[in-house]
Amino acid sequence: xxxxxxxxxxxxxxxxxxxxxxxxxxxxxxxxxxxxxxxxxxxxxxxxxxxxxxxxxxxxxxxxxxxxxxxxxxxxxxxxxxxxxxxxxxxxxxxxxxxxxxxxxxxxxxxxxxxxxxxxxxxxxxxxxxxxxxxxxxxxxxxxxxxxxxxxxxxxxxxxxxxxxxxxxxxxxxxxxxxxxxxxxxxxxxxxxxxxxxxxxxxxxxxxxxxxxxxxxxxxxxxxxxxxxxxxxxxxxxxxxxxxxxxxxxxxxxxxxxxxxxxxxxx
Numbered sequence: 091x092x093x094x095x096x097x098x099x100x101x102x103x104x105x106x107x108x109x110x111x112x113x114x115x116x117x118x119x120x121x122x123x124x125x126x127x128x129x130x131x132x133x134x135x136x137x138x139x140x141x142x143x144x145x146x147x148x149x150x151x152x153x154x155x156x157x158x159x160x161x162x163x164x165x166x167x168x169x170x171x172x173x174x175x176x177x178x179x180x181x182x183x184x185x186x187x188x189x190x191x192x193x194x195x196x197x198x199x200x201x202x203x204x205x206x207x208x209x210x211x212x213x214x215x216x217x218x219x220x221x222x223x224x225x226x227x228x229x230x231x232x233x234x235x236x237x238x239x240x241x242x243x244x245x246x247x248x249x250x251x252x253x254x255x256x257x258x259x260x261x262x263x264x265x266x267x268x269x270x271x272x273x274x275x276x277x278x279x280x281x282x283x284x285x286x287x288x289x290x291x292x293x294x295x296x297x298x299x300x301x302x303x304x305x306x307x308x309x310x311x312x313x314x315x316x317x318x319x320x321x322x323x324x325x326x327x328x329x330x331x332x333x334x335x336x337x338x339x340x341x342x343x344x345x346x347x348x349x350x351x352x353x354x355x356x357x
Contacts, residue, residue, distance in 0.1 A: 109131070112127070113127070144160075145160075145215075145219065148160055148215050148219065149215045149216055149219075151215075152211075152214065152215045152216070153215075154211070154213050156215075157213040157214075157215045157218055157219060158213055160219060161195070161213075161218070161219065161222050164222065164223065164226055165188065165191045165192055165195060165226065166188065168191055168226050168227075168229070168230045169184055169187050169188045169191055170184065171230060171234075172187060172191075172230060172233045172234050172237065173187060175234045175238070176234060176237050176238045176241065177238075177351060177352050178237075178241065178350055178351060178352065179349070179350055179351065179352055182338050182339070182349075182350045183335050183338065183339075183350065186331070186334030186335045186337065186338060187233070187237075187331050187334070187335055189330070189334055190233075190326075190327050190328075190330035190331035190333075190334055190335075191226065191229060191233075191327055191331070193326055193327065193330050194225075194229050194323045194324065194325075194326040194327025194328075194330065194331075195222055195225050195226050195229065195323055195327070197322070197323065197326060198225055198318075198319035198320075198322045198323040198326075199218060199221055199222050199225060199319070199323075200212050201319070202217075202221055202315060202316070202319050203217050203218055203221065206315050221316065221319070224294065224295065224316060224320060225316075225319055225320050225323040226323075228280065228320045228323070228324055229320075229323055229324050229327040229328075231279075232276040232277065232279070232280065232324040232327070232328055233276065233324075233327055233328055233331055235272075235275050235276045235279075236272040236273060236275060236276030236277075236328045236331075236332070237272070237328075237331060237332065237335065239271060239272040239275045239276070240268050240269065240271075240272035240332055241339070241346075241350075241351075243268050243271060243272075244265070244268055244346050245346070245348075245351075247268075248346065251264055251265070251268070251346070252345070255344050255345075260344075261336075261340060261344045264344070265336065269332055272328070272332060273325075273328060273329070276324070276328050277321075277324065277325060277328070280320065280321050280324055281321075283317075284317055284321065287313070287317065293313055293317075295309075295312050295313045295316045295317075296309040296310065296312065296313035297309075299312045299313075338350070
């Protein structure tokens with residue numbers, strides 16, 4: 091197979107010409123997102139440049155503790171992003187959700203690197219960091235959907251929830267329908283993606299392995315393994331996250347504590 095084709099600085103800069111199409115559409119239809127889009131593009135470019143330089147050092151040293159520290163930074167950033175996106179208070183939800191993200195990322199990551207790739211160093215930077223990034227990125231999206239659905243439905247259907255408690259249901263029994271709906275909303279996109287993968291799209295892992303010079307047969311094996319890991323990590327993170335955050339979100343009487351919501355969150 092061929093080696094990876096190097097992209098020069100000026101060739102990369104030429105890719106920004108593609109922005110003419112979405113920006114023109116925004117201007118034509120007066121979509122008020124141009125400023126936000128440009129800021130996001132600048133942030134993406136700067137962040138990726140610095141991360142790329144840093145990861146070169148991490149990969150070269152391939153130190154266990156340095157890799158672990160970077161993974162914890164990734165989890166922490168995802169943690170804060172989820173809490174803020176769900177309009178919840180950081181100090182009330184961040185710690186239990188952090189534990190859920192660690193569990194949901196670590197379990198499939200270690201099995202992938204140790205069992206599937208058979209690496210003696212389970213935190214081998216070349217494999218652990220990109221694989222953890224793919225798992226964590228999907229966990230982030232699913233958790234935002236799942237946790238937001240859980241707490242929003244609890245607020246809008248509080249009477250039904252309180253009625254269940256009044257009839258003698260325990261907290262985990264009264265919240266079960268809300269957990270079920272949250273899991274369905276969060277996991278449905280991944281399930282749909284698995285059902286159409288390869289036919290509708292060539293996903294990131296498969297494309298990356300092919301561009302890296304491997305055969306399509308090898309890329310398919312990687313993609314199957316990473317999709318199973320992503321789905322498992324997403325399910326673990328969501329289930330553990332709902333369970334742990336619930337411990338800080340309800341009063342001793344089993345009633346939802348509305349002080350967990352940020353003051354600017356909708357009632």
